[in-house]
Amino acid sequence: MELSRRLQSLPPYHFAAYARKIAEKRASGVDVISLSMGDPDLPTPPEALDALTTAAHDPANQRYPEYAGMPELRQAYADWFGRRFGVSLDPAREVLPLIGSKEGLAHLPAVVMNEGDVALLPNPNYPVAATAVAMIGGVAHDLPLSEENGWLPDLNAIPEEALSRARTLWLNYPNNPTGATAPRAFFEEAVRFAREHGLLLIHDMAYAEVCFDGVRPASVLEIDGAKDVAVELHSLSKAYNMAGFRIGALVGNATVVEGLTRLKSNIDTGIFKPIQIAAIRALALPPEWVAERNAIYQRRRDRVVAACQRIGLRAATPAAGLYVWPRIPEGRTSNEFAYDLLDHAGIAVTPGTNFGSNGEGYVRISLTVADDRLDEAMARLERNIAARA
Numbered sequence: 001m002e003l004s005r006r007l008q009s010l011p012p013y014h015f016a017a018y019a020r021k022i023a024e025k026r027a028s029g030v031d032v033i034s035l036s037m038g039d040p041d042l043p044t045p046p047e048a049l050d051a052l053t054t055a056a057h058d059p060a061n062q063r064y065p066e067y068a069g070m071p072e073l074r075q076a077y078a079d080w081f082g083r084r085f086g087v088s089l090d091p092a093r094e095v096l097p098l099i100g101s102k103e104g105l106a107h108l109p110a111v112v113m114n115e116g117d118v119a120l121l122p123n124p125n126y127p128v129a130a131t132a133v134a135m136i137g138g139v140a141h142d143l144p145l146s147e148e149n150g151w152l153p154d155l156n157a158i159p160e161e162a163l164s165r166a167r168t169l170w171l172n173y174p175n176n177p178t179g180a181t182a183p184r185a186f187f188e189e190a191v192r193f194a195r196e197h198g199l200l201l202i203h204d205m206a207y208a209e210v211c212f213d214g215v216r217p218a219s220v221l222e223i224d225g226a227k228d229v230a231v232e233l234h235s236l237s238k239a240y241n242m243a244g245f246r247i248g249a250l251v252g253n254a255t256v257v258e259g260l261t262r263l264k265s266n267i268d269t270g271i272f273k274p275i276q277i278a279a280i281r282a283l284a285l286p287p288e289w290v291a292e293r294n295a296i297y298q299r300r301r302d303r304v305v306a307a308c309q310r311i312g313l314r315a316a317t318p319a320a321g322l323y324v325w326p327r328i329p330e331g332r333t334s335n336e337f338a339y340d341l342l343d344h345a346g347i348a349v350t351p352g353t354n355f356g357s358n359g360e361g362y363v364r365i366s367l368t369v370a371d372d373r374l375d376e377a378m379a380r381l382e383r384n385i386a387a388r389a
């Protein structure tokens, strides 16, 4: 059986292939410490679990769910958005629950792009958008990010040839993999730019609620007029330790929300209601819950950054997100470095190039393991680097 040409050009998803390799290592007796995926290890709030289990017993919740999500969940998202960002959303027209924000990233190109249209995509970037653009016959134009530009793209440097065919501008702050946050002035510029060039600005805010040192990342929808040109993706995966539940939302421009609702209702049949009910409960948690959880990640972040400094790896201290993004020593690619760590030190980190060519020279270390395992991983990293020096 021959697969489609587009699929044939699609490599296996890094984390799926890597998970298989980690499983093989573990099966052969290696104690692998995985700092690879940003998969929260801390527990889902018990209130959400209780809501889920109670709701699961109600036969009404076992039937097909509403295509556009439960009205109560759309309302809960709108309420949360108002409290968190001071932005008012119409729950009927500007909020769409998703099967995780990844699902929204994957389907948005089909909603707003035609074959041959250009997507302006940061490099490095979470890889899902580039794949989704390729699958609909869109063309990716790289927006290079670097340490020097604070991991923010230079919108004025986009060549006219790409800009004239561009339909979407993708941003992600707090940023995966770099940990960068965007100042409000940059969002103002991006909204202005999207309006001027007829682009849909797609802001991935999966890490909105993982933030440190008192920083509270802003939504792009806080900018005046943003709803005319922008949508934003949110997720309960990292915000409320609910990655396995697969639940998030698209918010913002009503035409795009309607378009994605139409596409989804043709190809999926909503989200299991008890999961939506658990999400409603999580979204009602007080900010103190998020702050307490973030204190744990912040402590881990400080351990990893301090260890990187001790080892001689240059790493910024991220104000948000689940990762530290150190530069690796010269002489090896980030892929060679990461696979050597897996093969010889029993640590899984993500090669920077998994996020694009500008990730070369970096690896991504996830903060989703307990302190003692994190310390053990950093000790192994130190020994590995010393042995290779």
Ligand SMILES: Cc1ncc(COP(=O)(O)O)c(C=O)c1O
Binding pocket: 038, 099, 100, 101, 102, 103, 126, 172, 176, 204, 206, 234, 235, 236, 237, 238, 243, 246, 247, 248
């Ligand atoms: C930048 C970014 N966006 C979106 C997602 C998808 O998250 P989910 O589908 O669990 O909401 C991830 C997951 O790691 C991510 O790193």
